[in-house]
Amino acid sequence: MKFLSIDIEATGLAENCQIIEFAMIPFDTQFKRLEDSLARTTYIHCPSFEDLKESLDPWVREHNEKIIRKAHSEGLTLSEFKIWLEKYLQSPEVRSYFGNQKIVLFGKSMTAIDLPFLNRDLGWDFMRKYFHHRNLDLSGIGYGLIDLGFLPQGMDSGTNLMNHLGMGAVAHTALEDAKNTAIMYLKLLDMYGRKKD
Numbered sequence: 589m590k591f592l593s594i595d596i597e598a599t600g601l602a603e604n605c606q607i608i609e610f611a612m613i614p615f616d617t618q619f620k621r622l623e624d625s626l627a628r629t630t631y632i633h634c635p636s637f638e639d640l641k642e643s644l645d646p647w648v649r650e651h652n653e654k655i656i657r658k659a660h661s662e663g664l665t666l667s668e669f670k671i672w673l674e675k676y677l678q679s680p681e682v683r684s685y686f687g688n689q690k691i692v693l694f695g696k697s698m699t700a701i702d703l704p705f706l707n708r709d710l711g712w713d714f715m716r717k718y719f720h721h722r723n724l725d726l727s728g729i730g731y732g733l734i735d736l737g738f739l740p741q742g743m744d745s746g747t748n749l750m751n752h753l754g755m756g757a758v759a760h761t762a763l764e765d766a767k768n769t770a771i772m773y774l775k776l777l778d779m780y781g782r783k784k785d
Contacts, residue, residue, distance in 0.1 A: 589617050590686055591694035591724060595766040596702055597655050599634060600645045606634045607705050608652070608659035610669070611762035612676075614685055615694075615770040617777060622770055626685060628676055629763040631655070633663035651760055666709050673710070677718045690720040696746045696769045698725040726769050729776065738780050746772075 597609035611629035615622045634640065637656045641649060664672055676682060677691070695702050703723065707715050730744035742748045747758050750768060753775050759765055 589692070591615055591617070591770070592686075592691045592719075593622075593694045593766045593770040594702060595695055595762045595769065596705060597652060597760065597762050598648075598701065598705060599640060599643075599652070599656065600648050601701060603704075605705075607632045607709060608634050608663065609655050609762040610673075611766045613763070613766050613770060614682070615774070617774065620774050620778070622767060623685060626681060627763060627767070630669065630672060631659040631663035632669050633665050634659045636660045655761070670710055670714065674714075674718075691718060692720045693723040694726070694770065694773070695723075696726040696765070698723050699728075724773075726773055729773070733776065733780065 592612050592614050594610070594612045596607050596611075598607050599605045609629065609631050611627070613622055613624070613627040634656060637653055637660065640656060644652075693703070703715075726746070726749075727744050730739065730749060733739040734741060734743055739749075739752070743752055746765075746769065749772055750756060750758055753772055755768060755771065755775075759768065
């Protein structure tokens with residue numbers, strides 16, 4: 589199958605928090621390959637770090653200050669982001685890669701963070717026009733592999749799973765996280781997928 593691995597960085601996890609960085613990269617599970625030529629990332633405009641500072645979760649304040657500052661100074665507005673993403677999705681290269689089918693999204697926190705924020709900011713109609721109503725979440729795969737006895741407890745966490753797979757630390761930048769999430773899935777397929785005779 590082919591998926592579009594996505595990741596967002598945000599000002600937090602609460603309902604009113606804002607996307608500040610978005611990235612995506614297609615990958616193919618049949619050939620076990622990421623399509624780097626189609627990887628994209630952008631910042632999305634937000635208020636200044638100083639304006640947000642008091643309302644930020646301590647972890648976000650400590651780890652995402654640089655991203656927030658770049659999003660404030662360089663980020664696209666939400667309407668510009670929607671145009672940017674639509675142009676990408678309608679490009680001949682992307683349409684050829686996915687065979688003009690609705691794209692199945694993949695990520696590490698799809699149901700909890702990515703999809704709610706994207707549905708809110710891009711709109712239900714936009715999301716249904718381009719993306720399949722089904723998606724694949726690495727956290728859910730982690731839970732399943734734990735229950736099946738293939739992975740130890742705690743491997744539903746991206747950080748723990750990356751360490752378990754010998755991949756180092758989570759970058760917490762959208763593009764690196766989108767890539768690493770796809771790589772983790774491909775590694776899990778190699779480790780636990782059906783063996784061919």
